[in-house]
Amino acid sequence: MIEVNHIAREFRRAKQVHGAFGGLRTFFARESEIVHAVEDVSFHIDAGEVVGYLGANGAGKSTTIKMLSGILVPTSGEVRVNGLIPWENREENALNIGVVFGQRTQLWWDLPLIDSLRIISKLYQLDTDRFQRNLARLDDMLGLAPFLDAPVRQLSLGQRMRGDLAAAMLYEPKILYLDEPTIGLDVVAKERMRNFIEQVNQESGTTIMLTTHDLADVERLTKRIIFIDKGRVLFDGPVAELKHRYSPFRELHVTLVPNGNEASSVDDIAGVIHVEATPTSLVIRFDPERIAVADLIAAVVARYAVNDLAIVEPALENVVREIVQSGEVRA
Amino acid sequence: MQKLSVLGTLASASIRSELQYRANAVSSIIGGILFQITGFVVVWIIAARFGQIGGWGLPELTFLYGMRLTSHGIFYACFSQMFEFDRVLITGEFDRYLVRPMPPLIQLFTRKLRINAFGDLIGGTVLVIAASTAAPVDWSPLAVTYLILAMIGGGLVEGAVQITLGSLSFRFLQTLPLRSTVNEVFNLYGNYPNTIFPGALRWSLTFLLPIAFVAFFPASVLLNRAGELSVPLWLAAASPLVGMVLFSIAVRVWKWQSVHYQSSGN
Numbered sequence: 001m002i003e004v005n006h007i008a009r010e011f012r013r014a015k016q017v018h019g020a021f022g023g024l025r026t027f028f029a030r031e032s033e034i035v036h037a038v039e040d041v042s043f044h045i046d047a048g049e050v051v052g053y054l055g056a057n058g059a060g061k062s063t064t065i066k067m068l069s070g071i072l073v074p075t076s077g078e079v080r081v082n083g084l085i086p087w088e089n090r091e092e093n094a095l096n097i098g099v100v101f102g103q104r105t106q107l108w109w110d111l112p113l114i115d116s117l118r119i120i121s122k123l124y125q126l127d128t129d130r131f132q133r134n135l136a137r138l139d140d141m142l143g144l145a146p147f148l149d150a151p152v153r154q155l156s157l158g159q160r161m162r163g164d165l166a167a168a169m170l171y172e173p174k175i176l177y178l179d180e181p182t183i184g185l186d187v188v189a190k191e192r193m194r195n196f197i198e199q200v201n202q203e204s205g206t207t208i209m210l211t212t213h214d215l216a217d218v219e220r221l222t223k224r225i226i227f228i229d230k231g232r233v234l235f236d237g238p239v240a241e242l243k244h245r246y247s248p249f250r251e252l253h254v255t256l257v258p259n260g261n262e263a264s265s266v267d268d269i270a271g272v273i274h275v276e277a278t279p280t281s282l283v284i285r286f287d288p289e290r291i292a293v294a295d296l297i298a299a300v301v302a303r304y305a306v307n308d309l310a311i312v313e314p315a316l317e318n319v320v321r322e323i324v325q326s327g328e329v330r331a
Numbered sequence: 332m333q334k335l336s337v338l339g340t341l342a343s344a345s346i347r348s349e350l351q352y353r354a355n356a357v358s359s360i361i362g363g364i365l366f367q368i369t370g371f372v373v374v375w376i377i378a379a380r381f382g383q384i385g386g387w388g389l390p391e392l393t394f395l396y397g398m399r400l401t402s403h404g405i406f407y408a409c410f411s412q413m414f415e416f417d418r419v420l421i422t423g424e425f426d427r428y429l430v431r432p433m434p435p436l437i438q439l440f441t442r443k444l445r446i447n448a449f450g451d452l453i454g455g456t457v458l459v460i461a462a463s464t465a466a467p468v469d470w471s472p473l474a475v476t477y478l479i480l481a482m483i484g485g486g487l488v489e490g491a492v493q494i495t496l497g498s499l500s501f502r503f504l505q506t507l508p509l510r511s512t513v514n515e516v517f518n519l520y521g522n523y524p525n526t527i528f529p530g531a532l533r534w535s536l537t538f539l540l541p542i543a544f545v546a547f548f549p550a551s552v553l554l555n556r557a558g559e560l561s562v563p564l565w566l567a568a569a570s571p572l573v574g575m576v577l578f579s580i581a582v583r584v585w586k587w588q589s590v591h592y593q594s595s596g597n
Contacts, residue, residue, distance in 0.1 A: 011593055066594055071429045073590050087590075094432040106427045110348040122340045123431055125333060151351070 001175065001207050002045040002068065007077030008231070009038045009063050037063040038074070039231035047174070050201050050208045052218035052225040052239075056324045060231040061211040065177050068209070069099050082174060095124065098168030102180035105160055106167055107152045113163045114148040117170060124171035131170070138166040141196050158189035165196060169206075176200065178210045182217055194220050215316045229324065239316065246323065247314035248289070249273055252296060254282040260305035269299050337433060341441035349444045356446045363450020371396055371458065374522055385527035390465035391554055392524075397458025398478070399521045399546035402485025404451030406493075409486065411445035413493040414514075417500050417507045423595035436494075436585060455482075468553050477571070481549030484574025488545050489517060491577035498581075498588035513540065521545050526559055533561065541577065544570045 012032045038060040045051050055061050066072040067079060070086035070093050079086055086093045100106070107116040121131040139145050142162040147155055155163060161181065168176060178197070182190045198221060200206050212218060218225060218239065225242060227235040235242055258280055266284060267275055271291030276283040282304070286296055293311060300306065350356055374396055378389040387395070412419075419425050419439060428435035459478075468474060493510055500506045520528075520536055525543045528536060537543040548567035551557050557564045566573075 063594075066426070069430050071426050072592065072594055090429060091432045091434075094430055097430065099427075099430045101426070104423060104427070106430075108344055108348060110351045111344060115344065115347070119340055119344050122337055123433055 001047040001049075001082060002043075002209070003078075003080040004044070004064075004068070005042050005078040007038060007041050007064070007067055007074045007079060008036065009060075009067060009072060009074050011035045011037055036231050038067070041077075041228060041231065041233055043226055043233065043236055045207060045209065047207050048201070048205045049224060050197070050210065050222045052222040053209055053211045053228070054215075054218065054225055054320065055228040059228050061228065062179055064228070065099075065179050065209070065211060069097055069177055070094065095171070096174050098171075098173040098176045100161075100164050100168045100176070100178050100181055102161065102178075102183040105152060106164055107160070109153050110151055112149045112151055113144070113155070116152065116163070116167060117148075120167050120170055126171060134170050134172065135166075138169060141199060142166055142192070157184055158186065158192075161185060161189070161193065165193070169200060172204060173206070175207045175209070178208065178212075180212055181210065182212060182214050190214070190216075197221055215320060219316055227320075227323065234323065243314050243316060243319055246319045248287065249285050249314070250288050250293070251312040251314075252282075252284040252286060252293075252300070253310045253312055254284065254300055254304070254306055255308040256280050256282065257305035257307050264303045266300060266303060269296065271296070334433075338437060338441070341433075341438065342444075345441045345444045349446055359446040360450045360453075363447030364454050365450075366447075367400055367451060367454040370518070370522070371400075371454075385524040386559070387524045387556075390462050391467075391550075391556075392522075393458050393462035394466040394468070394554065395524065395546055395550045396522050397455050397460075397462055398482055398550050399455070399485065400451055401455030401459060401482045402545050403489065403518065403521075404448050404453075404455050405483060405486030406489040407445060407448035407451055410440055410490040410493060411448060412439050412442045413490075413497050413510070414507065415439075415442065416497045417505050420500055420504060420592070421595060425592065426594055429592075435589070436582065466554060469555070474553060477549070478553060480571040481546075481553075484571030485545035485549070487574035487578040488541050489514075491574070491581035492517075492540065494578075494581040495584050498585040501588045501591040501593075516540060517542055517545065521547070524551075526561070537562065541573065544573045 011034070013035055037058075041060070041064055053061055053064065063072065067074050068081060068086060070090045073087045081093060082096045084093045084096070107113065108119065111119075117135060118131075126134070139148075142165060144162060144166055147159050147163075150159075152160060152163065165181070176197075181197070182193050185193060194217060197208060197210070201208055201221075208221075210217065210221065223238055225235070225237070225239055226233060227242070256279070261279075265275070265277075266272055266282070269291065271287050271289075272284055273287060274285040282300070284296070284300070297309060300309075371393075374384075374392055375389065377384060378392050382388070384392060416439060419442070425435065425439075428438040431438065463470070492513060496506055496510050496513060517540070521542050525533055525536060525547045533543075543562075548560070548562070549570040551560055552564075552568050552570075557567050560567055
């Protein structure tokens with residue numbers, strides 16, 4: 001559905017001159033520097049996949065999405081989206097894709113939301129029946145009815161985002177690009193947004209590519225992530241694999257019975273990597289390949305009076321933070 | 332055909348957006364008319380004081396002023412959003428035009444309507460009609476048709492210049508100061524018979540900035556003064572066509588430059 005082969009995009013930027021009269025000198029110095037926003041990115045996405053596209057700020061996420069949607073022309077490399085070259089067959093490609101940018105609206109600012117949706121149905125040549133049917137379905141999923149008649153400028157951020165999603169899905173595109181769809185939303189609104197994305201993918205088989213900073217989005221919605229840094233792909237694969245590769249250890253969190261324990265330790269058990277102990281708790285990091293969870297629990301219970309136990313998976317957020325800081329993914 | 336109906340939808344959306352602010356709409360039209368009246372008063376005073384300008388009397392000058400003003404109104408009604416283009420690029424609004432199945436230029440033009448364009452259209456039409464009996468024009472259905480085509484062509488000439496210069500914004504992000512100046516030059520020099528200017532300036536205002544094609548050449552043809560021109564009659568008479576040709580070239584230049592679009596960061 002989406003094929004990307006070795007795309008790169010560079011930007012030219014006037015070189016800043018610092019010091020006295022820096023602004024003026026920048027203006028006259030015609031020197032420019034080249035910024036490589038995307039250096040070398042390749043991937044394939046199949047129909048019906050939901051892919052999380054991750055990376056730090058400035059890693060090249062938005063630039064990639066813009067090349068896939070026909071907004072930017074790459075400096076080099078090939079892109080095919082549903083068989084089309086997005087920037088060459090721009091209008092035809094537009095019929096296949098829905099795009100939502102979390103930070104700007106695609107709607108007509110001064111008009112009621114329903115007007116924007118009507119205009120879009122015209123742009124995409126929907127007949128009245130199909131428009132009404134799709135609108136009813138989107139209203140059902142997103143609860144648009146209370147603010148359909150309000151001008152877009154009066155909507156709250158959450159309502160506006162729902163409006164933008166409805167606008168992007170109204171003509172049932174095969175592909176949906178979501179650039180930071182949950183940014184700035186409160187917990188309830190985020191949850192609604194995620195439910196919608198999930199439902200759209202499952203019911204309509206829409207292929208979805210999602211950039212986000214909120215890793216809860218990724219853990220909830222996607223099986224596959226593509227991780228880029230400094231314009232290159234660092235990792236492309238299942239979420240579980242990234243966690244496993246980068247952070248192979250689990251943690252056992254133990255709550256102890258207060259004052260019920262003699263001094264003891266679990267440091268000597270094979271497979272235990274690290275222990276943080278307080279009088280009322282233990283955090284034991286262990287390697288699940290060297291010791292089974294059940295054996296470890298048995299050993300802990302034999303040595304301590306335990307109130308509660310929990311196995312904690314490594315959070316994707318920590319994994320991502322470590323990758324960004326170290327700049328590499330372990331093999 | 333389908334495209335035209337979508338264009339109609341977009342255009343009506345831009346009008347409805349503007350009418351959301353009713354007081355602003357009314358004051359815009361009145362302001363537009365007042366602004367153009369002051370411009371005309373200057374021409375009137377000069378003509379009243381000296382009898383004529385470059386051999387053109389008050390009725391002819393009024394006719395020329397009216398034609399140019401109507402052309403400008405047509406330009407402004409259709410293409411006013413060129414004056415917002417730099418902002419549309421800088422804010423990244425242009426991104427959304429590129430992901431919709433419609434030419435981006437049309438989406439730009441139908442972005443918003445500048446209501447004060449109607450001030451120009453009304454003022455210009457009133458002047459043309461007021462001057463039509465006093466000015467020595469042989470009125471016939473053909474002459475009326477030519478007049479209308481010439482005023483549309485004049486709007487297209489102005490549009491072509493603004494689109495061509497505006498397309499440089501894809502590379503340099505800001506060309507509005509340059510284009511505003513050019514617009515002022517059109518508004519200032521377009522109102523006078525081109526023949527009053529010295530040679531180099533006259534040539535520049537014909538071929539460098541095609542101001543003479545907006546109203547002066549077609550007005551000369553209608554007023555039977557084409558003999559005074561420094562260009563052949565056929566070229567002056569072809570003004571409406573020149574507008575269409577320049578406009579289609581401008582659209583091509585714009586498309587050609589649009590690959591340099593850089594979008595904006597988030």
